[in-house]
Amino acid sequence: MKRLDQVQSRTDTASGESEAVSFHEVWQFVLKVGEAAKRYGSSTPRLQAYLEAVARYFGYEGVFIVTPREIVFALREAPGRMQKIELMKVPSSGVDLNKLARLGDLLNEVKAGKVSLHEASDRMEEIDRIPVPWAVGWNLVAYCLIGLGLPPILGAGWPDAWVAMVLSAVVYGIVLLSGQIGDRAVYWMPLTTAFVAAVLATLAKIWVPGLNPVLVILSAVAVLLPGYTISLGVIELAAQYVVSGAATLISGLVYIAMQVAGGWLGIMVISHLIAVPTAAAAAPVSEMWLWGVVALVNLGLCIVFQTSYRDFLWAFVLCMLA
Numbered sequence: 001m002k003r004l005d006q007v008q009s010r011t012d013t014a015s016g017e018s019e020a021v022s023f024h025e026v027w028q029f030v031l032k033v034g035e036a037a038k039r040y041g042s043s044t045p046r047l048q049a050y051l052e053a054v055a056r057y058f059g060y061e062g063v064f065i066v067t068p069r070e071i072v073f074a075l076r077e078a079p080g081r082m083q084k085i086e087l088m089k090v091p092s093s094g095v096d097l098n099k100l101a102r103l104g105d106l107l108n109e110v111k112a113g114k115v116s117l118h119e120a121s122d123r124m125e126e127i128d129r130i131p132v133p134w135a136v137g138w139n140l141v142a143y144c145l146i147g148l149g150l151p152p153i154l155g156a157g158w159p160d161a162w163v164a165m166v167l168s169a170v171v172y173g174i175v176l177l178s179g180q181i182g183d184r185a186v187y188w189m190p191l192t193t194a195f196v197a198a199v200l201a202t203l204a205k206i207w208v209p210g211l212n213p214v215l216v217i218l219s220a221v222a223v224l225l226p227g228y229t230i231s232l233g234v235i236e237l238a239a240q241y242v243v244s245g246a247a248t249l250i251s252g253l254v255y256i257a258m259q260v261a262g263g264w265l266g267i268m269v270i271s272h273l274i275a276v277p278t279a280a281a282a283a284p285v286s287e288m289w290l291w292g293v294v295a296l297v298n299l300g301l302c303i304v305f306q307t308s309y310r311d312f313l314w315a316f317v318l319c320m321l322a
Contacts, residue, residue, distance in 0.1 A: 021117050023077050026058045027084060029117055032124055034064070034071045035088060037103055041095030044236050044244040047071075050107060057111050068247045095228070097315075098308035102127045134303045136176070142303035143172040143223055149296035150219040151212075152289060157282030159208050160216050161293075167197045167220035175224070190255050191262035194221050198266025202276055209279035217263045223304055224259070226252035295320065 030051055037047050044066045055062030055075060063083075065072040071090055076083040106123055109115040115123070134142070147168025151160040171193045178185040178192070185192075197220040201213040218225075233249025270276065285293070298319035307315045 021058060023060070023075075025117055026055070026060060027073075027075055029121055030054055030062065030075060031073060031086065031088065032121065033103070033107065034066075034073060035090055036124060036128065037100065038066070038071060038090040039096075040100040040103060041097070042100055043232055044241045044248075045239050048241075050104075053111060054107065058117075065243070066241075067244050068251055096132065096306045097311070098133050098306050099127055099130060101308055101311060102130070132306050133309055134306055138303050140169060140172050142300040143168040145296045145300035146222050146304075147219050149293035149300070150222050151215055152285035152293045153297065154215050154219070155284050156212055156215045156219075157210065157284055159210060159282045160212050160219070161285070163201065163204050163208065163211060164216045164219035167200055167216065168223070170200065171197055171220050171224070188258075190221075190224060190258040191265075193224060194259040194262030195266040197221055198263040199270055202267050202270035203274075205276050206274065209277045210282040212281050213267060214263075217266075221259060221263075223300070226255040229255065 033054060034047065034051055037050055042050070047066050048064050051064045051073070052062055061076050061079065063074040069089060069091065071088045072085065073088065074083045074085045103124070106115065106120055106127070110117070110120045144165045148161050148165040151157075151164050174193050174196060175189065178189045194217065197217045198213065201211070201216040201220070204216070205211040205213055229248055229252035233245050233247075233252055236245030236248060239245070298316055301319065302312055302315050
């Protein structure tokens with residue numbers, strides 16, 4: 001009990017005032033950290049490390065199990081005591097690197113004793129209210145940059161790039177509309193976006209015979225491709241987070257299967273209704289342009305993932321090096 005008494009009388013070094021921290025307050029803080037980090041797109045290994053570090057810092061034993069949709073929290077005051085357990089459902093809401101980085105900085109300050117628990121809780125609410133650094137207009141630009149830059153990388157020509165850029169804007173419009181309609185529309189979004197892009201790309205081939213619809217569709221929905229999800233699932237499996245890794249990997253594979261089905265269905269519908277001309281593919285973009293289009297794609301990705309202003313240059317440089 002002596003160790004617990006020391007924990008509960010930690011000193012707030014930032015203000016110089018003593019602050020008593022109860023088990024209940026630590027428990028509520030751990031729940032808030034887990035929920036926020038999950039919403040901001042933290043990986044399972046990092047999220048569990050966050051929670052375990054917070055629990056250890058305040059002198060408690062914590063066990064945490066993270067899956068793509070749920071977090072199991074278990075915390076107890078001392079060996080032999082009963083654990084307090086809670087299952088929290090946390091719907092995925094994408095990746096916000098800006099808020100995730102700020103949350104990581106805040107937790108480092110807590111562990112360094114620079115910020116009290118109460119102040120940290122208030123600052124977490126402030127972080128949650130921070131507007132995204134790149135709003136709707138910038139996201140539209142990002143979608144278009146990726147749509148324009150990806151076809152040349154895949155060996156397509158300029159006609160494919162310009163059509164893909166326009167369709168990327170259409171796809172972003174569907175993404176916004178799906179978010180306003182509700183969860184059901186968001187669930188079917190991989191199929192609907194790929195279907196609409198496939199229909200428009202196949203129709204565009206009537207006026208641009210040299211168009212490659214498959215590459216155009218792929219480029220138009222590239223932002224939505226679950227590459228990050230699949231990679232994250234593989235990483236988690238390699239780190240022995242079997243439940244979370246398997247669920248994340250399967251989720252990504254199902255998502256991409258829906259995209260493939262939507263694209264195939266869109267092409268088939270138009271091909272059966274209209275005679276689509278066949279022609280030689282447009283000449284690939286000259287290699288002298290490739291570094292430029294790679295830069296466009298990386299700029300778009302940094303914006304889509306809501307990279308903070310302070311980290312943007314370094315994130316872009318690392319993307320270019322990769």
